[in-house]
Each structure stands twice: as C-alpha cells, then as structure tokens.
Amino acid sequence: MAQDKSETEGFSAEGWTCPLPLRDYPAIVMAHGGGGKLSADLVRHLFLPLFANPALDALDDQAVIEIDGARLAISTDSFTVSPLFFPGGDIGSLAVHGTVNDVAMAGARPLYITAGFILEEGLAMDALGRIATSMAESCRRAGVQMITGDTKVVDRGHGDGVYINTTGIGIVPDGVHIAANRAKPGDVVIVSGEIGLHGITILAAREGLGFEADLESDTAPLNGLVAAMLEVTREIHCLRDPTRGGLASTLNELAASSGVGIEIDEAAVPVPPAVAAACEMLGLDPFYVANEGKLVAILPEEHAEAVLERMRSHPLGRKAAIIGRVVEEHPRVVVAKTGIGGRRVVDMLVGEQLPRIC
Amino acid sequence: MAQDKSETEGFSAEGWTCPLPLRDYPAIVMAHGGGGKLSADLVRHLFLPLFANPALDALDDQAVIEIDGARLAISTDSFTVSPLFFPGGDIGSLAVHGTVNDVAMAGARPLYITAGFILEEGLAMDALGRIATSMAESCRRAGVQMITGDTKVVDRGHGDGVYINTTGIGIVPDGVHIAANRAKPGDVVIVSGEIGLHGITILAAREGLGFEADLESDTAPLNGLVAAMLEVTREIHCLRDPTRGGLASTLNELAASSGVGIEIDEAAVPVPPAVAAACEMLGLDPFYVANEGKLVAILPEEHAEAVLERMRSHPLGRKAAIIGRVVEEHPRVVVAKTGIGGRRVVDMLVGEQLPRIC
Numbered sequence: 128m129a130q131d132k133s134e135t136e137g138f139s140a141e142g143w144t145c146p147l148p149l150r151d152y153p154a155i156v157m158a159h160g161g162g163g164k165l166s167a168d169l170v171r172h173l174f175l176p177l178f179a180n181p182a183l184d185a186l187d188d189q190a191v192i193e194i195d196g197a198r199l200a201i202s203t204d205s206f207t208v209s210p211l212f213f214p215g216g217d218i219g220s221l222a223v224h225g226t227v228n229d230v231a232m233a234g235a236r237p238l239y240i241t242a243g244f245i246l247e248e249g250l251a252m253d254a255l256g257r258i259a260t261s262m263a264e265s266c267r268r269a270g271v272q273m274i275t276g277d278t279k280v281v282d283r284g285h286g287d288g289v290y291i292n293t294t295g296i297g298i299v300p301d302g303v304h305i306a307a308n309r310a311k312p313g314d315v316v317i318v319s320g321e322i323g324l325h326g327i328t329i330l331a332a333r334e335g336l337g338f339e340a341d342l343e344s345d346t347a348p349l350n351g352l353v354a355a356m357l358e359v360t361r362e363i364h365c366l367r368d369p370t371r372g373g374l375a376s377t378l379n380e381l382a383a384s385s386g387v388g389i390e391i392d393e394a395a396v397p398v399p400p401a402v403a404a405a406c407e408m409l410g411l412d413p414f415y416v417a418n419e420g421k422l423v424a425i426l427p428e429e430h431a432e433a434v435l436e437r438m439r440s441h442p443l444g445r446k447a448a449i450i451g452r453v454v455e456e457h458p459r460v461v462v463a464k465t466g467i468g469g470r471r472v473v474d475m476l477v478g479e480q481l482p483r484i485c
Numbered sequence: 486m487a488q489d490k491s492e493t494e495g496f497s498a499e500g501w502t503c504p505l506p507l508r509d510y511p512a513i514v515m516a517h518g519g520g521g522k523l524s525a526d527l528v529r530h531l532f533l534p535l536f537a538n539p540a541l542d543a544l545d546d547q548a549v550i551e552i553d554g555a556r557l558a559i560s561t562d563s564f565t566v567s568p569l570f571f572p573g574g575d576i577g578s579l580a581v582h583g584t585v586n587d588v589a590m591a592g593a594r595p596l597y598i599t600a601g602f603i604l605e606e607g608l609a610m611d612a613l614g615r616i617a618t619s620m621a622e623s624c625r626r627a628g629v630q631m632i633t634g635d636t637k638v639v640d641r642g643h644g645d646g647v648y649i650n651t652t653g654i655g656i657v658p659d660g661v662h663i664a665a666n667r668a669k670p671g672d673v674v675i676v677s678g679e680i681g682l683h684g685i686t687i688l689a690a691r692e693g694l695g696f697e698a699d700l701e702s703d704t705a706p707l708n709g710l711v712a713a714m715l716e717v718t719r720e721i722h723c724l725r726d727p728t729r730g731g732l733a734s735t736l737n738e739l740a741a742s743s744g745v746g747i748e749i750d751e752a753a754v755p756v757p758p759a760v761a762a763a764c765e766m767l768g769l770d771p772f773y774v775a776n777e778g779k780l781v782a783i784l785p786e787e788h789a790e791a792v793l794e795r796m797r798s799h800p801l802g803r804k805a806a807i808i809g810r811v812v813e814e815h816p817r818v819v820v821a822k823t824g825i826g827g828r829r830v831v832d833m834l835v836g837e838q839l840p841r842i843c
Contacts, residue, residue, distance in 0.1 A: 143614040155608040160638030169636060173614060177621035178631040182597075190632035192597060194656065197553035203599035203652055204635045239540075239550060241561035243650040245603070250513040256501040256531060263535035273536040274548035277562045277650075278527060280518030281841065287643045292601040292635075292650035294561055298552065483639065 146172040162371025162417075163476030167380075186384065187307050188229040188367060191299060198299040200237075202229035205292040209483045211254065213332040215324075215344035218291055219258035221419060221485060223265035224348045225370065226295040231350040232366040232422065234305040234357055235297030237269060242276040242293050247286030258289060269348035271295065297350075302361045307384035309364040314453040315431040316389060317424045319352060319438060320345070320446040322374050323402035326416035329484045331405065341401040347420030352443045356424065359437045365425035368418065370485055372476040375414040377423055378461045379475040391451035391463040391473065414463075415476050417484045425453060504530040520729025520775075521834030525738075544742065545665050546587040546725060549657060556657040558595075560587035563650040567841045569612065571690040573682075573702035576649055577616035579777060579843060581623035582706045583728065584653040589708040590724040590780065592663040592715055593655030595627060600634040600651050605644030616647060627706035629653065655708075660719045665742035667722040672811040673789040674747060675782045677710060677796060678703070678804040680732050681760035684774035687842045689763065699759040705778030710801045714782065717795045723783035726776065728843055730834040733772040735781050736819045737833040749809035749821045749831065772821075773834050775842045783811060 145153070148168050158165040175184065182190040189202035206222040216224075223240060230237040242262065246255065266273050324345040331342055349368065356363060365385070369377035374396070382389045398406075398413045406413045420443060426434060431449060438444030461473040503511070506526050516523040533542065540548040547560035564580040574582075581598060588595040600620065604613065624631050682703040689700055707726065714721060723743070727735035732754070740747045756764075756771045764771045778801060784792060789807060796802030819831040 143611070143618045145610050145614060149610055153610050155604045155606055155610065155613065155638055157606055157638050157640070160604065160636055166636060170634075173610075173617055174634060177617050178624065178634075180630045180632065182630065182632040183634075187633075190597075190599075192632060194557065194596070194654075195553060195555035197555065199552065199654075201597065201599060201633060201654065203601045203633055203650070205601035205603050205637045205650060207603060207637045207639050238552070239548075239559065241548075241559060241652055243561050243563035243601075243652075245563050245565060245648055246513045246518065248513055248515055252503050252507055252511050252513065252531075253501070255513065256503060259531055259535050260501045266536065272538045272540065274538065274540040274550060275546075275559060275561055276528075276532060276536075276541075278518055278524060279563045279565045279648075279843075280513055280515050281565050281645060281648075282515070284642070285645045287639060290603055290637075290639075290648065292561070292563060292652075294599055294601075294650075294652035296552075296559065296654075485637075 148172045157482045158478050161476060161482065163376055185306060189233050191233055200230045200233035200235035200297045200299050202226055203292065203294040204229060205290060206485055207287065207290050207483055208329065208485050209287055210332055211288050213344055214328055214342060216346040217258055217261050218289060219261035220265040221346050222291040222293045223262050223269060224346050224419060225485060226293040227269045227271060227348045227350055228368045230295040230297040231353045232368055233299055234303035234353060234363065234366065235299045237271050237295050237297040237350050239274045239296045240266065240271045240293055242273060242291060244278045245286055245290040246278060246280045247288050248280055248283040250288050255289065265348065269350055303357060305363055305366050307365055307381055310381055310385035310387050310425045310453045311364060312387055312453050312455040313428055314364055314425045315428050315449055316451040316453065317435060317447060318396065318450050319422045319444045321397040321399045322418055322421060323398060323413040323416040325419040326481050326484050327402050327405045330481055338401065338405060345418055345420035347443055349420065349422050349443060352438065352441050355437050355441050356434050359434050360430040362430055363424055363426045366422055368422050370417050370419060373415040373417055375473045376476045381425060382461050383459045386458050388454040388457040389451060389461045390454050391461065393463045394466050395448055395450045397446050397448055414473060417481065419485065506530045515840045516836050519834060519840065521734055543664060547591050549591055558588045558591035558593035558655045558657050560584055561650065561652040562587060563648060564843055565645065565648050565841055566687060566843055567645055568690055569646050571702055572686055572700060574704040575616055575619050576647060577619035578623040579704050580649040580651045581620050581627060582704050582777060583843060584651040585627045585629060585706045585708055586726045588653040588655040589711045590726055591657055592661035592711060592721065592724065593657045595629050595653050595655035595708050597632045597654045598624065598629045598651055600631060600649060602636045603644055603648040604636060604638045605646050606638055606641040608646050613647065623706065627708055661715060663721055663724050665723055665725065665739055668739055668743035668745050668783045668811045669722065670745055670811050670813040671786060672722055672783045673786050673807055674809040675793060675805060676732065676754060676808050677780045677802045679755040679757045680776055680779060681756060681771040681774040683777040684839050684842050685760050685763045688839055696759065696763060703776055703778035705801055707778065707780050707801060710796065710799050713795050713799050714792050717792045718788040720788055721782055721784045724780055726780050728775050728777060731773040731775055733831045734834045736831065739783060740819050741817045744816050746812040746815040747809060747819045748812050749819065751821045752824050753806055753808045755804050755806055772831060775839065777843065
C-alpha cells in the first residue's frame with residue numbers, strides 16, 4: 128500500500144526496554160492498579176519519562192493548565208469497580224464523584240464532565256439505564272454538566288459489565304494555589320470524616336461477608352465542601368482525596384511531594400466502629416482502605432480551627448478532625464503516634480490490599 | 486451506619502424504565518458500539534434525555550464550551566481495538582490520533598490530552614511500554630501534551646490486554662464555526678483521501694486473511710491538515726472523520742443534523758484497489774468501513790477548489806477529492822449516483838459490520 132512513510136519515521140516503540148525498577152514484574156499484576164508502590168513505579172518509570180511536561184510532572188491527581196488566562200483543572204479516571212451496584216452507590220455515581228473530587232482537590236470549581244463507556248456484550252439494558260440515571264443524578268448534585276461521551280462494546284467475557292472513564296474540567300479561582308508539593312512544616316493535617324467506608328463496603332458486598340447491613344459507601348461529591356473551606360481562607364496548601372491506597376498512601380504521597388515529614392495521632396483519626404470491626408476480622412489496616420467521599424487538607428495552623436469549624440457545619444464534613452501535623456524531621460516519612468504511646472512508620476501501600484474498589 | 490441520607494434523596498436509578506426504541510434489545514449487543522443505528526439509538530434514547538444540555542445535545546463528536554471567553558473543544562473516546570498492534574499503528578497511536586482528530590473536527594487546535602488505561606492482569610510490561618512509547622510519539626507528531634492519566638488493573642480474563650480512554654482539549658480559533666448542523670444546499674462535499682484502509686487492515690490482521698502485506702491502517706493526526714484548510718478559508722461548515730460506521734454513516738449523520746440531502750458520485754470516492762478487492766472478497770461495502778486518518782469536509786462551492794488544492798499539497802490530503810454536494814431534495818437522505826448511471830440510497834450502518842476496530 129502506498130502510505131506516507133515519512134509520517135511514521137521516528138516511531139520508536141520497538142526500541143522500548145523495560146526500566147530497571149519495573150523489571151521485577153515482566154507482566155502487569157493487580158497491584159499496578161492499586162494506588163500503592165507498584166502503581167507509583169509504573170507512573171514514574173514508564174509513563175513520566177515518555178510524556179514529560181510540567182503539568183504531568185507535578186504528579187497531582189489533576190493537571191492545572193492555563194488557557195487564555197483562565198486556570199483549568201483537568202482530571203481523568205477510569206472506574207472498574209466490582210460489583211457494579213453496592214450499598215450507597217454504584218459505578219455511575221462513583222465515576223462522577225471520583226472525577227469531580229479530583230478536580231475539586233485543586234481547589235477548582237468543577238463545571239464539565241465527559242464519559243467513556245466500555246460495555247460488555249450482554250449487559251442488561253436495564254442495568255445500563257440505572258447506572259446512567261445515577262450518573263445524571265450525581266451530575267446534578269455536583270452541579271456539573273455532562274458535555275460529551277463515547278460508547279464502545281466489547282465481546283462477552285472481555286469486560287465486566289461496564290467500565291466507565293470520566294474526565295472533569297474545572298476553573299481554579301484566583302488566589303488558590305493547592306498542590307501536593309506545598310505542605311510546610313508547622314502545617315496542620317485535617318481529615319474530613321470517618322475513613323474506610325468505601326473499601327470495606329465493596330469488599331463486604333463482593334465477598335458476602337455478612338456485615339453489609341451495617342455499611343454504606345461514603346461516595347459523594349466534595350466540591351461543595353471544598354468551596355466552603357475556601358470561603359474561610361484561600362491559604363490551603365494541599366487537598367487530596369484518599370481513595371486507592373487509603374489515608375496512609377495519600378499522606379505518603381503528600382510527604383514525598385513536599386519533602387516534609389508528617390506526624391499523625393492515630394487516636395485522632397475517625398474510624399467508624401463497623402470499619403474497625405471488619406478490619407480486625409479481616410486483618411486489614413483501615414489506614415489503607417479506600418474512601419470516596421473524604422478529603423485530607425493541609426493548611427497553616429492559624430487557619431485550622433476556622434476551617435475545621437466550617438467543615439463541621441457542612442453535611443460532608445460533620446466528623447472532620449485534626450489528625451496531625453507537618454514536621455521538618457524525617458522528611459518523606461509518615462509517622463503515627465499509637466494509642467499506647469509508641470510510634471510507628473506508616474508506609475505507602477505495598478502490594479494490593481483490596482482490588483477493584485473504584 | 487449513620488450516613489447522611491439527605492444527600493442521596495432524589496436518587497431515582499431504581500425507577501428507570503427502558504424507552505420504547507431500546508426495548509427490542511433487552512441487553513447490549515456488539516452493534517450498540519458500532520457507530521451505526523443502534524449506537525445512535527442508545528445515545529438518543531438513553532443518554533440524551535438524562536443528561537440534556539446544549540453542548541451535549543448538539544451531538545457533535547466533540548463539545549464546544551466557553552470558559553472565560555475562550556471557546557474550548559473537548560472530546561473523549563475509549564479504544565478497545567483488537568489486535569493491539571496492527572500494520573501502520575497500535576492501540577496507543579490510535580488512541581491519540583482518534584481524540585486529536587475529534588477535537589480538530591471542530592476546527593480547533595488540540596493542545597492537551599489525558600489518558601485512562603484499563604490494563605488486564607498479565608499484560609506484558611514490554612507491550613505496555615511499546616504502546617506508551619507509541620502514544621508519546623503520536624503526541625509529539627500532533628503537537629499535544631499528555632497532562633494527566635490514570636491506570637486501573639482488572640483481573641485476568643476481564644479485559645483484552647489494554648483499553649485506553651483519551652480525552653482531548655483544544656481551542657477553537659475566532660471566526661471558526663464548524664458543526665454537524667451547518668451544511669447548506671449548494672455546499673460541496675470533500676473527502677481527504679482513500680477510504681477503508683483502517684477497518685480492512687484490522688479485519689485482515691485479526692482474521693489472518695492473507696492480504697495483510699498490502700494493507701496498512703491510515704491512522705494519523707489530522708489537526709495539521711485542518712489548520713492548513715482553515716488558512717484558506719474559515720468558511721468551512723462541517724468537518725467529521727468517518728471512523729466507526731465509515732463514510733456512509735458520517736454522511737448520514739451530517740445530512741440528518743443539517744436537515745439536508747447529500748448526493749454522492751460513487752465513482753469519485755477514492756477506494757484503494759486493495760480495499761476494493763478485500764471488500765469484494767468479504768462481501769463488504771467500503772462506504773461502511775472505518776477510517777482513522779481521513780476527514781469529510783462540507784463547505785461553500787466558492788471555496789472548494791482552493792481548499793482542495795491546499796489539501797492536496799499536504800501529506801495527509803494528497804488524494805483529496807470532491808465527492809458530491811449538499812442538496813435541498815430528499816432531506817436527511819444520502820443518495821449515491823452509481824457507476825452505471827443509477828441511484829441508490831446510502832443508509833446509516835445497521836448492525837455491526839466490523840467490531841472492535843477502534
């Protein structure tokens with residue numbers, strides 16, 4: 128075929144050789160998508176060197192770019208949760224909330240969202256209708272418009288009912304500069320509520336563990352809570368929603384990006400009794416369990432009480448708590464003071480604790 | 486669990502009932518992703534009523550929104566092509582070009598792209614490396630920056646190596662107003678080159694049909710060609726890349742959106758001999774075969790020759806041709822004058838001709 132060969136010159140995919148830190152894994156394992164150390168390795172050693180640019184290199188959960196003077200926050204996420212429907216939500220609401228939240232974590236006001244559906248042949252039309260209805264409801268709740276979408280169908284057995292990708296676009300207000308690398312020694316660490324609900328709910332629903340009745344995913348759009356916090360002060364340094372990898376991985380990412388240490392008071396972290404009981408039974412640590420309606424904020428101590436008070440007056444921040452602070456000591460390391468007065472290092476998630484929770 | 490019930494009130498997913506035109510299909514079939522009539526039914530009767538807003542309702546392959554005075558074109562697409570590697574490209578280059586092209590079809594200059602990967606457990610790291618390298622090369626060629634991404638892993642058997650979603654963002658230049666509903670009687674229809682190469686290449690590679698050596702996908706970024714065309718005139722009414730569903734479905738979509746008829750001179754449509762031969766052997770119509778590096782333009786006759794000349798001087802438009810015109814007669818219907826002087830109606834693709842080609 129007479130093709131324009133010059134157009135494909137320089138194409139070097141054949142020359143790709145696996146970088147050293149990835150060589151222990153010649154094939155993809157579940158943990159490469161778990162939000163822990165292997166996920167980070169894949170991003171740092173495979174994707175970043177190929178696509179390097181300032182927006183990507185910041186390694187935030189969203190990119191902030193400037194177009195004609197407006198600062199836009201853009202985030203993309205694919206959702207593969209199993210089961211598709213679970214107490215408190217479904218893959219549709221999760222797909223809207225997850226991306227709205229990643230945009231909001233830049234302090235941005237999410238405006239628009241897109242959806243890419245990968246449907247498995249044989250998916251019940253009724254199930255798709257319920258999922259789409261739930262997405263529409265979540266869009267209304269979050270105040271975002273679904274502006275474009277795409278639908279592909281894969282052969283039976285090559286999907287899992289439905290996978291959904293959402294991409295969100297928001298505007299960062301003037302004076303707001305929130306990024307993972309802005310935590311400073313002396314800053315206070317706040318979590319917006321009880322942790323572990325989403326991950327344990329999914330696990331219980333999937334495995335039929337018998338305590339589903341006590342649990343409900345916390346999936347929710349956090350843009351309203353973020354807007355309320357920014358009304359108190361624009362001096363918020365970091366915001367992140369502790370999804371895959373849980374609170375522990377999020378704190379480690381923020382400590383690493385900012386080059387600071389973080390010290391947590393374990394007893395101050397709100398863990399609901401049902402999550403604590405489930406974790407004890409299953410041998411899990413709630414610090415590593417995913418959340419889908421919680422955020423971690425790092426901000427100067429002088430604003431902490433006022434922000435905390437405002438959060439507690441919001442339906443999604445009623446159980447917000449100060450859980451620790453940023454320190455100069457042990458940079459890039461998160462340390463927890465335990466209930467009995469000891470100290471333990473809280474590491475990044477290694478391996479895969481709970482697959483397919485989002 | 487004490488959850489904020491008020492936050493989920495109004496959630497009506499349970500109440501969803503399948504609208505009439507979807508009821509013949511109680512479950513998803515391959516053709517719902519084929520870019521033809523069933524795809525259109527799914528969009529019109531399931532998604533549109535739920536998410537209605539002006540940007541979405543336009544039913545273009547991209548949404549155009551205004552933020553702080555800038556007009557942005559946004560497009561999203563998921564790619565599930567099988568096989569992952571094929572003559573002329575791979576799922577990575579396809580995922581970049583496909584979204585770059587959808588943004589460019591608004592006349593926009595694509596600037597940024599995002600990527601969401603759904604990886605199947607067991608995918609060779611080497612294959613992922615080659616795909617990502619190919620995406621990076623395609624980004625450079627198209628002049629877009631990959632600004633953020635996401636990686637999920639699904640259990641072995643629940644994917645097909647890798648699915649990729651890309652979302653693209655571009656700026657629409659002042660004075661450019663390209664949309665599917667702007668075709669006017671008297672306008673000329675141009676296609677940028679030979680049709681059918683991508684679809685037949687994928688089919689041949691997948692089924693081992695033995696004529697793979699003669700074929701190569703036309704996957705390519707068309708933003709440079711579009712920019713060249715807009716240098717000649719901003720008076721281009723419609724642009725669309727005839728991917729799933731092929732040239733026939735694209736012409737039908739444009740005729741329907743604009744409420745006009747389209748008349749095509751069958752003999753004027755460039756079909757490469759290898760595609761014609763393969764189609765004859767397989768009983769396919771090249772008008773319905775997917776392209777990934779071609780565009781259809783509809784514009785006033787007074788600019789047609791100058792635009793055509795400029796296209797032919799561009800590497801991706803060397804075989805551009807005028808193939809027909811927009812007429813007042815038979816609104817929403819595409820008619821082809823056949824080689825032997827007859828006329829036939831060229832309908833939208835019904836069913837699924839070639840699944841999983843993008």
